[in-house]
Amino acid sequence: MSDFRRVTDDFTTAPQISVDDVEEAARQGFRTIINNRPDNEQPGQPSSHEIEAAARAAGIAYFHIPVVGGPTPQQVETTQRILEDAAKPVLAFCRSGTRSIVTWSLSQAASGARPRDELVQLGRQAGYDLSGVLGG
Incomplete structure (x- = not known):
């Protein structure tokens, strides 16, 4: 069973x-x-x-934004657009969860949805160090 790490009520x-x-x-x-x-x-x-088919069968919306290394500005923007309209809560994954939380946090910072220090704290609480990505 996977390790779901709650970051916020919606993510x-x-x-x-x-x-x-x-x-x-x-x-x-x-x-x-x-x-x-x-x-x-x-x-x-x-x-x-395979994951998309299982998600659709379970009635869950599915998006694939493959990130190699760090997310590109376009991937951050795509994530931001998806999150604005997505049915919540949202589960994002990658190999370790790090690319997912980095992409999410950058989208949140870019949109002004959350301040950087709050994002670093939320990441820390979920087991991720975002200080190198966001500062703080």
Whole structure:
């Protein structure tokens, strides 16, 4: 079972999830999944298509924004647009959850939704160090 890490009431991150984790996400009330992991990054990981099919079967919206290294400005903007309209709560994942929370935090900072110091604190509480990305 995946390690769902609640960041806010509307946003949670996780390391790589499985098809079974999608079913668990549905049971926990998640309404949107964002996959920040590129396909074929590691042998044996579920493909975006597999996770998307499970999400759709569970009635969960699905978006794939594969991030390699750090997110690009376009990926941050895409995430921001998705989060504005997404059914909540949202579960975002990648290999460790770090790319997901970094992309989310940069989108929050860019939109002015949350101050940088709050984002660093939220990251810390969820087990991620965002101070190098956001300062603070």
